[in-house]
Amino acid sequence: xxxxxxxxxxxxxxxxxxxxxxxxxxxxxxxxxxxxxxxxxxxxxxxxxxxxxxxxxxxxxxxxxxxxxxxxxxxxxxxxxxxxxxxxxxxxxxxxxxxxxxxxxxxxxxxxxxxxxxxxxxxxxxxxxxxxxxxxxxxxxxxxxxxxxxxxxxxxxxxxxxxxxxxxxxxxxxxxxxxxxxxxxxxxx
Amino acid sequence: xxxxxxxxxxxxxxxxxxxxxxxxxxxxxxxxxxxxxxxxxxxxxxxxxxxxxxxxxxxxxxxxxxxxxxxxxxxxxxxxxxxxxxxxxxxxxxxxxxxxxxxxxxxxxxxxxxxxxxxxxxxxxxxxxxxxxxxxxxxxxxxxxxxxxxxxxxxxxxxxxxxxxxxxxxxxxxxxxxxxxxxxxxxxxxxxxxxxxxxxxxxxxxxxxxxxxxxxxxxxxxxxxxxxxxxxxxxxxxxxxxxxxxxxxxxxxxxxxxxxxxxxxxxxxxxxxxxxxxxxxxxxxxxxxxxxxxxxxxxxxxxxxxxxxxxxxxxxxxxxxxxxxxxxxxxxxxxxxxxxxxxxxxxxxxxxxxxxxxxxxxxxxxxxxxxxxxxxxxxxxxxxxxxxxxxxxxxxx
Numbered sequence: 001x002x003x004x005x006x007x008x009x010x011x012x013x014x015x016x017x018x019x020x021x022x023x024x025x026x027x028x029x030x031x032x033x034x035x036x037x038x039x040x041x042x043x044x045x046x047x048x049x050x051x052x053x054x055x056x057x058x059x060x061x062x063x064x065x066x067x068x069x070x071x072x073x074x075x076x077x078x079x080x081x082x083x084x085x086x087x088x089x090x091x092x093x094x095x096x097x098x099x100x101x102x103x104x105x106x107x108x109x110x111x112x113x114x115x116x117x118x119x120x121x122x123x124x125x126x127x128x129x130x131x132x133x134x135x136x137x138x139x140x141x142x143x144x145x146x147x148x149x150x151x152x153x154x155x156x157x158x159x160x161x162x163x164x165x166x167x168x169x170x171x172x173x174x175x176x177x178x179x180x181x182x183x184x185x186x187x188x189x
Numbered sequence: 190x191x192x193x194x195x196x197x198x199x200x201x202x203x204x205x206x207x208x209x210x211x212x213x214x215x216x217x218x219x220x221x222x223x224x225x226x227x228x229x230x231x232x233x234x235x236x237x238x239x240x241x242x243x244x245x246x247x248x249x250x251x252x253x254x255x256x257x258x259x260x261x262x263x264x265x266x267x268x269x270x271x272x273x274x275x276x277x278x279x280x281x282x283x284x285x286x287x288x289x290x291x292x293x294x295x296x297x298x299x300x301x302x303x304x305x306x307x308x309x310x311x312x313x314x315x316x317x318x319x320x321x322x323x324x325x326x327x328x329x330x331x332x333x334x335x336x337x338x339x340x341x342x343x344x345x346x347x348x349x350x351x352x353x354x355x356x357x358x359x360x361x362x363x364x365x366x367x368x369x370x371x372x373x374x375x376x377x378x379x380x381x382x383x384x385x386x387x388x389x390x391x392x393x394x395x396x397x398x399x400x401x402x403x404x405x406x407x408x409x410x411x412x413x414x415x416x417x418x419x420x421x422x423x424x425x426x427x428x429x430x431x432x433x434x435x436x437x438x439x440x441x442x443x444x445x446x447x448x449x450x451x452x453x454x455x456x457x458x459x460x461x462x463x464x465x466x467x468x469x470x471x472x473x474x475x476x477x478x479x480x481x482x483x484x485x486x487x488x489x490x491x492x493x494x495x496x497x498x499x500x501x502x503x504x505x506x507x508x509x510x511x512x513x514x515x516x517x518x519x520x521x522x523x524x525x526x527x528x529x530x531x532x533x534x535x536x537x538x539x540x541x542x543x544x545x546x547x548x549x550x551x552x553x554x555x556x557x558x559x560x561x562x563x564x565x566x567x568x569x570x571x572x573x574x575x576x577x578x579x580x581x582x583x584x585x586x
Contacts, residue, residue, distance in 0.1 A: 028519040029280050057407050060522070063533050063546035077533070077546075079520065083407065083423040090520075111410030114556045137237035137585060146245055153249045 009082075009089040010034050012053050017044060031079070033090040038076075038102050041093055045105050048080050048089065056080035056089055059105075062115035064123045066149045072097045074125055078105070101126040122147035141168040202230055205567075209238050213316045213571040216581030220558070224567060232562035232570065234555055239585035247545035251511030252278055252352070253488070255542070260346040262547065262583040265308050266301035269525035270583075271350040276431055277521035277532040278352050281514060282486045290354035290479040291432045295470045296367065297349060298432070298523075299463040303374075304333045305526030305578075306456045306463075313453070313575035314385060317394040322384050329377055332370050339363060353487040354480035364471050371464050378460060385453075395449040399561050399573035402447060409560065410553035413528025414459060415577055417443050418451035425524040436473075437466050449576035456578070459526075485512050511540035520548075527551050527578055549583035 010024050010032035020043075023035040036044055048056045060079040067073045074095040081088050095102060104127045106113045116127045117136040124145035127133065135142070142165060144151060152158040208219040217238035223231040243262065247255050259274045260267040272294065279285065286294070311326035334344045339360060341347035349356050385391050401411070406419040416423065424441040426434040442458035444451040481487060488507055493500035516538035522531030528550025535544040554577050562570055 028283075028517040029277075029521055031520065033518075059410055060520075060529065061531065061533065061546060061548040063544070065535055065544045077518075079533075083421060086423075086428045109410070110408050110560070111553050111556060114552065135237075137240045139237075146242060149248075151245075153245055 008032055009048075009054055009056060009080075009087050012051075013044070013047065013089065016047050016051065016053075020044070027090065031088045031090050033077075033092050035092045035094070038093045038095060041091070042103050042105065042108075044091060045078075045108050048091075049108050054082070054089075055084075056082045056087070058083050059109040059111050059115075060088075062112060062119060064119045064125060064147075066123060066147065068097055069149055074100060074123060076102055076119070076125070095125065100124060101128050103128050104130040106131055121145065124148065139165075139169070141165070141171075143168075201225075207570070214574060215312060215579055218555075218574075218579070218581055218584075220570065222562075222567070222570070227567050229562050229565050229567060229570060232559050234558050236555070236581070236584050239581045241586070243586045244545055244547060247542055249541065251540050252514060252542065253508060253511060255545070256351065257346065257348050259547075260348055262549065262586065263305075263525065263527065263530070263551075263580050264345065264582050265580055266305035266526050267346050267348070268297045268301040268350060269305070269523060269530060271348055272298055272432070273521060273523045273525070273530045274532045275350055275352050276523060277519050277534050278514075280521055281517060281519045281534060281536055282352065282483075283515075284353050284481055284483055284486055286354040286432075287478050287481055288433075289358075289475050289477045290481075292470050292474050293355055293359060293479065294350055294432050295434065295437070296467050299467045299470070300333050300336060300367075302463045302526045303460055304330055306460050307333070309456060309526070309575075309578045310381060310453075313572075313578070314381075314391065316571045316575045317391050319385055319388055319391045322381055325377070325380060325384070329370075329374070336363070336366055336370065339366065351480075351488070353483065354478070358479045364474070367467065367471065371467060374464055375461070378457065382457070392450070394569070394572050395453060395576065398449045398565065398569050399576055400447050401557065401561055403445070405557065405560065406447070409557040411528070411557060412550050412553065413524065413526070413578075414455045415452055415528065415554050417441065418455045419447040420445040425522055425529060429522075431521075431523060437469050439466050449572050452576040452578075486514075513538060513540060514542075522548065525550060527580065527583075528554060530583070547583070547586055549586065551577075551579040551581075551584045555579050555584060 013034055014021055020040045021034050021036055025033055027033055048054050058081040060081050063077045065075040067075060076093050076095065078091045079088060093102065102125060104116055106116060113132065114136055116130055119125055120127050120133060121135045121138050122145055144161065152161065203224045205222045205224055206219060207222055208214040209217040219235040221233040221235060222229055243258060246258060256271060256274065259270045262270045307326045307330045311323040314322035337347050338344045340363060341349045401419045403420040406416045406421050420443060422443045427441055439462045442455050444455055489500060489503045494504050514536045516536050518535050520531055520533040522529045529548065530550050531548035533546040533548065534542050537543040562573060
């Protein structure tokens with residue numbers, strides 16, 4: 001509850017954004033969730049952070065969820081907090097399977113940087129205009145997305161994945177060709 | 190014959206890999222440092238060496254089977270991880286622990302906080318050249334481990350907290366053991382302070398090092414003592430009380446200096462506050478059961494399984510196939526020694542969670558390193574990492 005306006009953040013966001021909020025509901029832990037379109041995400045995040053009535057300057061986490069089997073969708077959840085009043089707001093966006101991209105909110109919240117990198121590698125969701133779109137937890141040569149439901153979690157298929165990974169490592173690792181290392185070339189003219 | 194360049198060599202930027210085997214990186218963290226002389230120009234943390242796919246495994250196990258896996262995230266203080274996950278599951282299922290269990294949980298959590306801060310103090314002081322403190326801190330840590338051992342038989346991964354309360358009641362004489370430990374603890378803290386706060390080497394290495402402003406701390410998602418040392422007055426125990434923390438009288442130390450020394454002072458003060466919370470908990474410890482009862486969501490009592498066939502079947506089925514949890518989403522976070530550890534659980538109404546997102550405090554706390562490290566000397570990065578108090582188990586997950 002915001003103490004200045006005596007209103008919940010989701011109600012303030014509804015006043016500010018109107019019909020752009022597709023749906024809103026309360027989760028089991030009594031935090032309001034607003035569902036918006038991803039095209040309005042940057043506008044909404046700008047309001048959430050900079051509007052003095054909301055002022056939710058702390059990003060707690062970003063979580064992606066794979067609903068490909070049932071809805072042909074990814075969902076991405078952002079949780080924002082105002083540390084002074086302890087008001088929380090959760091934003092949920094839906095991404096169709098065929099165009100899996102979201103805009104990057106790292107320019108608003110620097111803490112989103114690593115969360116978005118993790119989302120990119122684990123789910124294969126493209127984060128547009130991310131300042132540093134490298135892999136975070138996985139090695140560079142892994143092309144699969146482990147947290148998708150289609151990725152195996154055991155059995156023969158996972159074994160095949162391991163073998164494929166080892167082959168890719170042997171192909172792509174640069175431990176053999178040290179002669180063309182740009183780092184060494186700096187010292188020799 | 191190759192000739193070496195006659196350029197000004199001192200202006201060149203050198204790349205140096207620190208870790209993943211470096212002892213000061215507290216696990217398997219690699220930092221790619223770009224150095225100009227001995228000054229850091231750029232620091233890039235490279236993580237993932239300990240990635241075990243915990244979030245993926247969570248989707249293949251039942252709600253009960255997951256508990257023991259999360260002990261291994263922050264292996265310094267496993268009871269905290271249990272509490273975050275079990276708090277989330279309890280809110281999803283709509284069950285509540287009895288009052289006695291809640292008080293014992295608070296004792297376990299605050300002992301974990303003391304243990305976590307002791308390990309931090311030992312390693313951070315060791316990294317900055319104060320070798321003796323390590324041995325002193327591990328002596329007290331051993332005492333806390335003994336307390337855990339006498340409670341559950343396990344020194345570290347006890348998983349004593351479970352949905353609906355605790356796995357069992359405390360043994361006889363356990364409270365006396367805790368009191369004996371807490372009685373001598375203030376004198377021990379005085380010893381650490383005498384060893385560190387009058388040590389000019391330690392002070393020179395941590396004072397005004399790794400400054401984080403309040404705005405930066407909030408923007409980069411810092412939580413816990415690292416954020417409170419920068420003036421962020423936020424503690425989940427006070428702001429979103431769980432397990433009856435609002436009934437305890439304790440202070441949340443907040444400093445505005447924002448340097449490594451401020452983070453040291455905040456954690457030292459937190460240990461004293463944790464001691465005071467445990468003493469209050471011991472005083473108010475009520476009688477009664479330590480486990481709630483529920484026909485579906487909670488484990489049936491073990492007592493009858495040797496006499497009653499029905500109970501045995503029920504027990505077996507509960508732990509192998511689990512129960513159908515109600516559909517929904519829940520996020521629950523607790524204040525651990527490192528910061529805000531939260532579990533975001535999506536349930537689709539089946540026996541296993543559909544998705545578990547672990548919001549690890551060290552993950553966000555480490556992400557500020559590329560921002561604060563440039564401009565410092567190479568030896569300062571050891572003090573900065575030490576003061577942030579990271580544990581790679583929960584960063585890589």
